[in-house]
Amino acid sequence: MSPEADAVLARLLPYPEDGTRADGPVAVDATDRLLLDEAAPLIERDPDGVVVIGDRFGALTLGALALGANSVRVHQDAITAEAALDANAKRASQTLWAGRARATANAPVPDELVPDEPVPHEPVPLGMTVHDKFEPRLLAGARLVLLQLPASLAELTELAERVARHADPGVTLLAGGRVKHMTHAMNDVLGASFTQVSASLARQKSRLLIAREPRSDVGPLTYPVTARLTDREVLDAINAPEAAPDAGLTVVAHGAAFAGAALDLGTRFLLAQAHRWPDLSDAPGTLPASPHSPNYLDGRPVAVDLGCGTGILATVLALRYPGAHVLATDRSAAACTSAAATLAANGVRAAVVRGDAGDSLPLPDGSADLVLLNPPFHDRAALSTDAAHRMFATAGRILHDGGELWTVFNTGLHYRRALERAVGPTEHIAQNPKFTVTRSLRKVLTDGSV
Numbered sequence: 007m008s009p010e011a012d013a014v015l016a017r018l019l020p021y022p023e024d025g026t027r028a029d030g031p032v033a034v035d036a037t038d039r040l041l042l043d044e045a046a047p048l049i050e051r052d053p054d055g056v057v058v059i060g061d062r063f064g065a066l067t068l069g070a071l072a073l074g075a076n077s078v079r080v081h082q083d084a085i086t087a088e089a090a091l092d093a094n095a096k097r098a099s100q101t102l103w104a105g106r107a108r109a110t111a112n113a114p115v116p117d118e119l120v121p122d123e124p125v126p127h128e129p130v131p132l133g134m135t136v137h138d139k140f141e142p143r144l145l146a147g148a149r150l151v152l153l154q155l156p157a158s159l160a161e162l163t164e165l166a167e168r169v170a171r172h173a174d175p176g177v178t179l180l181a182g183g184r185v186k187h188m189t190h191a192m193n194d195v196l197g198a199s200f201t202q203v204s205a206s207l208a209r210q211k212s213r214l215l216i217a218r219e220p221r222s223d224v225g226p227l228t229y230p231v232t233a234r235l236t237d238r239e240v241l242d243a244i245n246a247p248e249a250a251p252d253a254g255l256t257v258v259a260h261g262a263a264f265a266g267a268a269l270d271l272g273t274r275f276l277l278a279q280a281h282r283w284p285d286l287s288d289a290p291g292t293l294p295a296s297p298h299s300p301n302y303l304d305g306r307p308v309a310v311d312l313g314c315g316t317g318i319l320a321t322v323l324a325l326r327y328p329g330a331h332v333l334a335t336d337r338s339a340a341a342c343t344s345a346a347a348t349l350a351a352n353g354v355r356a357a358v359v360r361g362d363a364g365d366s367l368p369l370p371d372g373s374a375d376l377v378l379l380n381p382p383f384h385d386r387a388a389l390s391t392d393a394a395h396r397m398f399a400t401a402g403r404i405l406h407d408g409g410e411l412w413t414v415f416n417t418g419l420h421y422r423r424a425l426e427r428a429v430g431p432t433e434h435i436a437q438n439p440k441f442t443v444t445r446s447l448r449k450v451l452t453d454g455s456v
């Protein structure tokens with residue numbers, strides 16, 4: 007690795023952490039370094055058309071810029087990873103500019119482009135363009151694609167197919183991962199879209215798959231996939247007429263969306279309790295305005311699908327309560343695109359917003375009547391309940407006094423105390439060997455605390 011790139015990587019932190027937690031994530035892992043080492047000669051030969059997908063904390067994007075890429079287009083599925091890249095770009099900008107000035111000593115970088123200190127709140131003009139959607143523009147004409155291998159073959163399939171279609175025919179795709187997470191099926195997935203696929207030697211327990219020569223004889227894109235759910239729990243939750251032959255809910259899923267186009271078992275268990283959810287089913291405009299709701303909500307009830315995935319719960323809410331405002335939110339771009347498509351496929355509307363634990367929901371505090379939540383307990387490969395706790399806090403904030411949070415979770419997680427602290431009195435509604443469904447009633451005490 008060049009000294010410039012090493013200096014940039016040394017500045018990065020595993021945002022939002024500071025890197026000091028012994029079992030916490032590292033900002034730059036062995037896979038990032040292997041990818042950048044393999045990419046260095048390719049970037050030197052051809053510094054344009056570099057695309058990064060799935061950067062965890064910004065090491066690939068900022069590393070590629072430090073290696074001399076003129077510009078880098080980047081897409082990260084999770085908005086939390088985008089925030090990490092943004093924070094690290096600010097941290098590393100001074101080092102990056104200083105390195106560029108040294109590298110182009112014969113053509114000095116103008117002084118105004120070499121800030122003394124990183125500017126904390128200004129966009130950093132480093133030559134990177136963030137695409138919040140996984141769209142053809144991201145990949146058009148790409149000559150080098152750097153990729154941290156995703157956890158699922160479905161996500162890899164969608165990535166590979168789209169790179170093969172939209173990138174330059176001379177593109178090189180470098181996909182890196184931890185050896186223990188890599189399978190031969192990944193080679194097969196890449197092989198379905200590229201004529202040449204090879205593997206690098208392993209280094210520090212990481213390895214690369216290298217794909218070249220996009221196939222021209224490929225069929226239609228596999229993703230998004232569509233399925234029709236006709237499970238009893240779904241039909242009951244949407245009040246589908248008993249014997250209607252076409253009753254059901256259409257689900258649309260992109261490769262990176264949770265559970266694909268299927269119904270998760272936890273979600274099914276939550277739907278089985280729909281008959282006990284609060285009744286928000288009055289016709290539009292006939293409900294009295296809640297004293298807690300702002301005028302723009304027109305007195306209509308508000309229901310939220312927090313961590314919406316493909317939007318099955320949001321669609322159920324919209325079908326079950328036609329008079330309600332429904333909002334769906336997820337940190338994943340693929341989830342939000344899927345949820346919007348699922349809602350449209352069922353002929354209903356809801357606001358879909360990408361955000362971290364519901365932080366960008368356009369809702370004032372104390373304005374929601376009902377929140378449904380099937381929280382995540384994995385962050386990529388790692389077991390993590392951090393996001394779940396932040397989602398409980400969001401539910402506590404947006405629900406009005408008397409509003410309800412319905413949560414389904416793996417019984418072993420014992421969330422009840424945390425739900426009581428974040429929202430209010432919580433009762434176990436249903437339990438099976440695997441899942442628990444709780445109802446938390448938002449209760450505001452006179453001093454404003456829960």
Ligand SMILES: C[S@@+](CC[C@H](N)C(=O)[O-])C[C@H]1O[C@@H](n2cnc3c(N)ncnc32)[C@H](O)[C@@H]1O
Nearest residue numbers: 264273313314315336337338362363380382393
């Ligand atoms: C268990 S899945 C549930 C999906 C969907 N509600 C369902 O029932 O099928 C959890 C969802 O939370 C999302 N998620 C994970 N961390 C998140 C975060 N920090 N902020 C928002 N959403 C998050 C995941 O992308 C995933 O779609």
